[in-house]
Amino acid sequence: MTLRYRSVKGTRDLLPPESERWAEAERIARETFRSWGYAEIRTPVLEDTALFERSVGETTDIVHKEMYTFPDRKGRSLTMRPENTAGVVRAVIENGLAAGPMPLRLYYIGPQFRYERPQAGRFREFSQIGVELFGISGPAAEAEVLEMLFEFLRALGFRALSVALNSVGTPATRTAFGEALRSHVLPRSTGFGEDDLRKLAENPLRLFDSKDPVVRAALEGAPRTVDFLDVASRRHHDEVRGLLADAGIPFAENPALVRGLDYYTRTVFEIVSEDLGAQDAILGGGRYDGLVESLGGPSVPAIGFAIGEDRLLQVAPFRLSPRACVLVLPQRTDDLAEAVRVAREIRAALPGGCVEVDLSARGIKKGLARASALFDEAEARGLDKKGMLAVLVGERERADGAVTVKRLATGEQETFPRSELAERLGAAREA
RNA sequence: GUGGGUGUAGCUCAGCUGGUUAGAGCGCCAGACUGUGGAUCUGGAUGUCGAGGGUUCGAAUCCCUCCACUCACCCCA
Numbered sequence: 001m002t003l004r005y006r007s008v009k010g011t012r013d014l015l016p017p018e019s020e021r022w023a024e025a026e027r028i029a030r031e032t033f034r035s036w037g038y039a040e041i042r043t044p045v046l047e048d049t050a051l052f053e054r055s056v057g058e059t060t061d062i063v064h065k066e067m068y069t070f071p072d073r074k075g076r077s078l079t080m081r082p083e084n085t086a087g088v089v090r091a092v093i094e095n096g097l098a099a100g101p102m103p104l105r106l107y108y109i110g111p112q113f114r115y116e117r118p119q120a121g122r123f124r125e126f127s128q129i130g131v132e133l134f135g136i137s138g139p140a141a142e143a144e145v146l147e148m149l150f151e152f153l154r155a156l157g158f159r160a161l162s163v164a165l166n167s168v169g170t171p172a173t174r175t176a177f178g179e180a181l182r183s184h185v186l187p188r189s190t191g192f193g194e195d196d197l198r199k200l201a202e203n204p205l206r207l208f209d210s211k212d213p214v215v216r217a218a219l220e221g222a223p224r225t226v227d228f229l230d231v232a233s234r235r236h237h238d239e240v241r242g243l244l245a246d247a248g249i250p251f252a253e254n255p256a257l258v259r260g261l262d263y264y265t266r267t268v269f270e271i272v273s274e275d276l277g278a279q280d281a282i283l284g285g286g287r288y289d290g291l292v293e294s295l296g297g298p299s300v301p302a303i304g305f306a307i308g309e310d311r312l313l314q315v316a317p318f319r320l321s322p323r324a325c326v327l328v329l330p331q332r333t334d335d336l337a338e339a340v341r342v343a344r345e346i347r348a349a350l351p352g353g354c355v356e357v358d359l360s361a362r363g364i365k366k367g368l369a370r371a372s373a374l375f376d377e378a379e380a381r382g383l384d385k386k387g388m389l390a391v392l393v394g395e396r397e398r399a400d401g402a403v404t405v406k407r408l409a410t411g412e413q414e415t416f417p418r419s420e421l422a423e424r425l426g427a428a429r430e431a
Numbered sequence: 432g433u434g435g436g437u438g439u440a441g442c443u444c445a446g447c448u449g450g451u452u453a454g455a456g457c458g459c460c461a462g463a464c465u466g467u468g469g470a471u472c473u474g475g476a477u478g479u480c481g482a483g484g485g486u487u488c489g490a491a492u493c494c495c496u497c498c499a500c501u502c503a504c505c506c507c508a
Binding site: 369 | 432433439465482500503504505
């Protein structure tokens with residue numbers, strides 16, 4: 001099959017009923033975050049390329065080789081955001097929010113772009129649901145953000161997830177740790193690939209992400225980030241763990257956890273799922289106390305996380321709650337106008353349900369056959385199977401000012417005056 | 432960027448070591464059937480067999496190149 005047009009590599013169409021699940025997950029996210037005092041922020045997809053080079057880190061792979069960067073018509077270098085924290089921080093500074101009352105609580109939902117080879121769970125256009133909390137340097141910030149996160153995950157039906165936790169300390173401890181790590185690995189680096197040698201030279205922490213057995217072996221007995229923490233970071237980390245335990249949040253220390261973005265300080269965390277492929281991280285986050293200042297704002301501490309919405313939805317156990325559904329079947333096109341009026345009344349009587357008119361008006365038989373097909377798919381489409389009704393509008397009904405209501409699950413049906421429609425359907429829904 | 436796998440109808444796939452008009456099931460449309468369902472029967476539409484080139488009397492089938500999809504590395508959500 002040779003299609004003239006197809007979606008761009010790494011992008012995809014989200015079709016019903018999956019698109020309905022996304023909408024529901026986003027609704028739950030908004031409801032949860034709002035109840036904790038977080039408000040939505042929407043920032044542009046396009047930003048100045050330098051913003052990401054400065055924030056995400058010039059030695060990271062994201063900036064190195066994964067950005068959608070291009071010159072606009074005036075020759076300015078623009079980039080489609082590979083993540084949303086940098087844009088949020090830029091917006092917070094630019095609009096004066098960083099100088100306003102703290103804490104500042106924000107969340108976002110939207111598409112992000114990275115120019116990578118697609119594979120299971122990884123796309124060039126993907127969506128993230130993220131949260132950023134500004135202005136709180138104490139461990140209460142970690143506790144709040146993680147407790148809210150777990151409330152959201154539980155609302156999506158997750159039960160067994162645990163968050164992996166580590167501390168990368170301050171930039172100073174990070175540098176010291178990097179040096180120590182390099183001295184440990186360098187003598188054992190024979191057999192390293194080109195990429196790993198580059199990482200060793202530029203950003204040795206990143207070696208922890210490697211799946212190469214040679215690298216893994218070289219990391220045996222390597223120093224750990226926690227051993228290099230300054231006193232304050234050490235205490236901060238201990239307090240975070242205490243607060244998480246108090247809040248009943250399942251977590252596990254992971255000394256090898258090093259996030260891929262350079263701006264993290266102290267706390268970093270992530271959650272992985274066994275039900276995904278090789279790309280198993282469903283969310284990641286951490287503290288970034290220096291980022292606001294380094295992007296030209298005041299010195300404001302901050303913490304946040306980003307959930308990969310595509311991966312989240314792939315493994316989230318929740319299902320759509322069933323909706324009542326009514327199909328109005330005109331016998332012939334002559335009956336269509338009346339059927340549309342009947343449907344209008346039913347919509348008013350059954351808020352939150354769905355009412356469909358069979359616009360093809362191909363006769364009662366075909367209409368009911370179609371209704372049956374819909375009935376079969378009801379559960380997959382998130383419809384309330386038991387409550388599905390067909391409303392027949394034909395010659396006889398119009399002559400008598402009546403409608404016929406048929407319950408699809410049982411086949412029982414009843415004809416009654418149109419004036420009783422709302423009342424009868426209300427009762428039928430209860431039954 | 433590197434490697435593996437796969438490309439035949441809307442979907443799932445069959446098509447043996449090359450053989451002439453390219454198939455099945457499901458789905459779709461119509462009729463049987465102008466007022467009662469998931470059934471049945473009949474008919475119909477949709478394919479440059481991923482694309483281009485080569486070998487051959489003859490290619491969906493063999494060879495080459497390219498493209499797309501997919502999985503993994505890398506990296507991350």
